[in-house]
Amino acid sequence: MSLGGKETSFLIPEDSQPLFQRSEQSKDSVFFRDGIRQIDFVLSYVEDVKKDGELKAERRQTFEQNLRKTGLELEIEDKMNSEDGKTYFVKIHAPWEVLVTYAEVLGIKMPIKLSDIPRPKYSPLSYMLGPVKLPLGVKYPKPEYFTAQFSRHRQELFLIEDEATFFPSSTRNRIVYYILSRCPFGEEEGKKKIGIERLLNTNTYLSAYPLHDGQYWRPSKTSRINERYVLCKNWARFSYFYKEQPFDLIRNYYGEKIGIYFVFLGYYTEMLLFAALVGLACFIYGLLSMESNQTSIEICDPNIGGQMIMCPLCDEVCDYWRLNTTCLHSKFSHLFDNESTVFFAIFMGIWVTLFLEFWKQRQARLEYEWDLVDFEEEQQQLQLRPEFEAMCKHKKMNPVTQEMEPHMPLCHRIPWYFVSGTTVTFGMALLLSSMVSIIVYRLSVFAIFASFMESEATLQSVKRFFTPQLATALSASCLNCLVILILNFFYEKISAWITKMEIPRTHQEYESSLTLKMFLFQFVNYYSSCFYVAFFKGKFVGYPGRYTYMFNLWRSEECGPPGCLIELTTQLTIIMIGKQIFGNIHEACQPLIFNWWRRRRTRTHSEKLYSRWEQDHDLQVYGHRGLFYEYLETVMQFGFVTLFVASFPLAPLFALMNNIMGIRVDAWKLTTQYRRPVAAKAHSIGVWQDILYGMAILSVATNAFIVSFTSDIIPRLVYFYAYSKNSTEPLSGYINNSLSVFLIADFPNHTVPMEKKDFVTCSTLCFCLNFYW
Template identity: 80%
Template sequence: MGDPDVLEMVQEEERRAGSEERFFEVSEQDLSSRESSFLISEEPRFKKDEQSKDSIFFRDGIRQIDFVLSYVDDIKKEAELKAERRKEFEQNLRKTGLELEIEDKMNSEDGKTYFVKIHAPWEVLVTYAEVLGIKMPIKESDIPRADKIPFSCMLGPLKLPRNVKHPHAEYFTAQFTRHRQELFLIEDESSFFPSSSRNRIVYYILSRCPFGIEDGKKRFGIERLLNSHTYSSAFPLHDGQYWKPSEPPNPVNERYTLCQNWARFSYFYKEQPFNLIRDYYGEKIGIYFVFLGFYTEMLFFAAIVGLACFIYGLLSMHDNSSSTEICDPEIGGQIIMCPLCDVMCDYWRLNSTCLASKFSHLFDNESTVFFAIFMGIWVTLFLEFWKQRQARLEYEWDLVDFEEEQQQLQLRPEFEAMCTHRKINAVTKEMEPYLPLCSRIPWYFLSGATVTLWMSLVIACMVAVIVYRLSVFATFASFMESEASLKHVRSFLTPQITTSLTGSCLNFIVILILNFFYERISAWITKMEIPRTHQEYESSLTLKMFLFQFVNFYSSCFYVAFFKGKFVGYPGKYTYLFNVWRSEECDPGGCLVELTTQLTIIMTGKQVFGNIKEAIYPFVLNWWRRRKARTNSEKLYSRWEQDHDLETFGSLGLFYEYLETVIQFGFVTLFVASFPLAPLLALLNNIIEIRVDAWKLTTQYRRPVAAKAHSIGVWQDILYGMAVLSVATNAFIVAFTSDMIPRLVYYYAYSKNAIQPMKGYVNNSLSIFLIADFPNHTVPSEKRDFTTCRYRDYRNPPDHEDKYFHSMQYWHVLAAKMTFIIIMEHVVFLMKFLLAWMIPDVPKDVVERIKREKLMTVKILHDFELNKLKENLRMNSSDFAKHLIIQENKVHLAKSAT
């Protein structure tokens, strides 16, 4: 090589080194000047005609708005403190790399709200994507989608367009890292991270950004600033309007796509676009709608069987021997029943309950046992198939290893702020905040005492409702029991039914009132426990709320099913509540009708009230808020202002959706033997619920911050517990609340008619009481010429040596009931365990797909690192050779010069 070439090579090497030094100097100066310019003054106000009201960009039209903060001027004493907090907070946000743009209140339509728009540049996104362990695509997957199902051609009308159901191709993914950016499929930096990941990253920064030191402790987190009203709101922007697609330069409006294909009520029969929901709202909201959709699909089969059982009861109503005998004037019309209350109530004829006995047969017939066993198997299949669906979802949404990430990364800011101790994490081997158990024990005691107190309050309210029913029963009876009742058939509204209807409605109102207050108390107590992670917080709150809701909604049903009419006593020796009110009796046909009434009113009332509240409440609030905001109509009603005027979904919005679904699941499973139409009502409600939830999320609520979840969490354990409990409750309902077992005992042991085995059952089920044995304080005020009356029980007649003691038939029936419970529980549990063993938690094809993806990911990473190593070695060897040549030529030039 000649001297000119050597000189040119040396000069090129020096120029390159100098340019690199100048690059870093300029970068540091640019960052410093840009930061100082932000701190000194804000950018000038935008002009109205230069920006579209649907724009989701900064004023430059290039940087996308990832998050918005808002606040108003405070005229109170804390105004200066709040302004100082905001200034410090925003300065620290800029130091993390976020870019801020502030809109003055003069530019807002209400003339008083400031908006802080936040943009996360590429450097921030890649940094925190690595911190959060976000998985991004590295190669298009070669595994075909598992969309083919049997009879899929028949389900064509239920399907969504492919571009809506699968908006993106399938990819092999890996946790993002800045040092391997070349590995990932980055075509456009502005669209590489989906908007849900961008707002999740920004919120992560906001929740950990400090805003000052107060009382010797470092304060940080947007949640604290929101609680202190330093900022009035913090939210990510929707993509655009929900009623029209976006126009360039805005990106594709996924909100509009969701509204058109998911939130429309005319699409109630369509499948849901789960992948699009996940991309827009995040995995946590996405998995809720997957669960709700799967639960609704499974309800379809239970609803069909329940409807078939109801139709069977309807068709066999007129052939029912029990109601035929009750309605017969020569049988039921000749049976004089004992009074239903003391003194004020008169005797009455059995045929006055004719309509009630026919209605009871709708739900208390031979199909009741079959349906109870079927639902025990159905709930097992539902939970086992949901395990499989959840495992498939974890694979499809890259959530297989999410649990470890949650434990390591998602510490609650409140936990970090309150902890003064630190210890080494056994997993990460890093120092982290730690709260000693002794600091939590007082709050745990307070929490347990509060939950116990409120559950006791629920029991007290239920007792109060029982007292109400006992108090008004005599009043109803005095109006409805008259001389006519001994001659004519009464209407369907017997004293029992009338009192049951009014008592159920009153109980439902009490339930709503208690829920309203307890929700706020339980949230405050859970916060005081200082849970470590968001998952622990939700699990603790879930346990408190569910225990209360379980007692609140089901206590009255448990009372009617297992206690009412079981401790009545008999005429002349009735059991009294508080020595004042006589215990409630069941209808001669049993308490199943009343349980059905109670269940129908509470379940239907809760569902109707919930849907009305979810649909109308945010709609009215948003309308009123928009009306108040539109004071300066000449101003630009911008994208961030439109979203600001929407209702907030809140961190517990999804919690209440799950709670509502699980409580409904309890109605469907725990007491379904008394009401086979419960799955049908739940199915109809859920079809509406899915579209109502979709509509309110896309149109009436601000966009929630995206969050990850790999399962439905603690709700799954609750569902398993309720499934086990439902087997026992339905067995006891059939045995003790239904009239099925006494009829079977009579059919096989006491019937004397071979042609019509059930003939005479009604007379056999009623005991005889001698009116002369009535105590003076219980005998009816009006004297009758009857010598005996009848009551429902199995006791010896007055002429027996052990009069009014339980007869042998009573013990036979009781033994049959206990035998039935044992057999039914063992059969159902055996089938449950057998099905659980046969159905794998993770489908075989999903296991193979996971193995395939892990293998391909490792291979891709290995090839990438190997190629990178070879390139580095080649570059290093080339650079080393160049360096030797340069050094030799320098020596040669030096010798030549001397």
């Protein structure tokens, strides 16, 4: 067999019998041609005929030679054997000596004794929840062991029954990737060039990935357990939406980092069930009391609301209007702005505190169960980013390990920190300017909607369901949702670029820096419009005759008679549901369409063996930041559920339904549509936990302010206790009390409706909302 122009042979033990003959090799084989050595990693490349083709070939040859020096074994599949006839595949196998060496370097824990601690027994409640439980063989795929950090010099202490299966496939691909990420492929100006990632970025290699165990739709034909099939059958099926997740199996197959994400998502979804039930009860209460609401009754009454002539909503083109035209609007507002609003805001404050505290407890238990208690020390000592090592020309003594390690002086980082800070500031300013643009849009089109809805003869049906405020809020919310989705695309690219330029030392520092930038961008992007409607809209309007104007052109927006809470609900509903629908469609359809197109384009030689490595090569790449975007989406949803939940008690219910479906979508795409990610360890959800704590504290304040300033509950309570004189209908007369009287003869000439300028009399009055004065 030819490897880089050299003939290489492998010694196979005489007592070993190949599982597959070369001429009869199964397309699902995960072994070398000898049928013995397991494929732990695959590299693919295409010969480049351009001017840098020779350089790439030289780098590949040097890289592969250095991989062999570390002890890895390589087998190359010629392009003539591939389905498309042009792709080379380099299959990598880590022999036992390599595995034990790097298992010790990475401090990987392996079993030393079967655990004698019994698993928790089912309680009576567990029997009641029987339908949601998984079979024990799926929930606990392997026995529990006592473990210790592996030592190659003390192998007799570990339970090594078979060297081929002692290290699970997730551990094997983690070790091989560790070697690949630190293997040099050249040197330039005295600085080593290292790492598979740099080769992938320059297209020297097309891809690098571990293999799936087998097909996801059928079990393995050999005695090996196809964990991918088990996951697809018991986890990735949409019909199993009510089932618990096989966390141990996820951890064994994908690694702890992905496993802990699904534990967090599942726990968050379980807790959402309680919030959703209480929120639904509050909504039902508002629905049942909607018709008996005294405020709506007075607004809809022709003898009360019908006799109240209201001030124009805009200058000149808007006419006077009657209060009863907002009858339906006031009823809808009562759905979300009623006596239960205060109760639900208090409940969610307690819920978010309990959720975070219980999650800390669940996470601590998970660290113990998955042997992650001392993982943080490993991470700090070993996981230097290859890019950081390549960029560093200085070394410094580590005071803990007493070893020399790469060091980047602060003076070399300051320019990039300045660029990063400037870029983040500019991005935030651009986000705020986009929000101002939306406000300008609202002010500009409000007069159009108001004048369009003035014809009482022809547009009574329209006016019954839409007010100018509601029509403007709906259109502006849809436009804002579209702008948010567009801006997110650009901010993801910018954030990744500036974080890379900061040259973080470890993977943890890189992820923390990127997380903070992306969160700040998306926090402002998604929530700025909600903050505007909740706390700023209608607060700086002025009063008739002395309205305030934005840029001296547009009159500031007013809230409707029922207040701004219904508009905040509309804004929140459109952005939250729109984001979830777009996200689910994108997550489900994008890999499906891309995989179909790639298979259609590459399957040109159907008579050839469509091998396991080619099948995985045609799948989508999960990427290093795949899990990052999943966390970001969940945290942003957490913000919608907590920050403004007093205005929208159905938010937890929509989040619950989205997560139930989202768990299965994520499982389905991971198992069937994506290449197998490289296994990685993590002992917690990282910086996301600090972000959740910050949002929880902020949510208490925002909901308190919504109840105090945006909701109409406080003015109603003041009227109930201080001014109400009717014992049978305590809120009788509240509407008249909440309005102020204005003599329309005092309007400045430039604000009076153009068609009514000649008909103004000194005795004519109109009503305005009290808090505008």
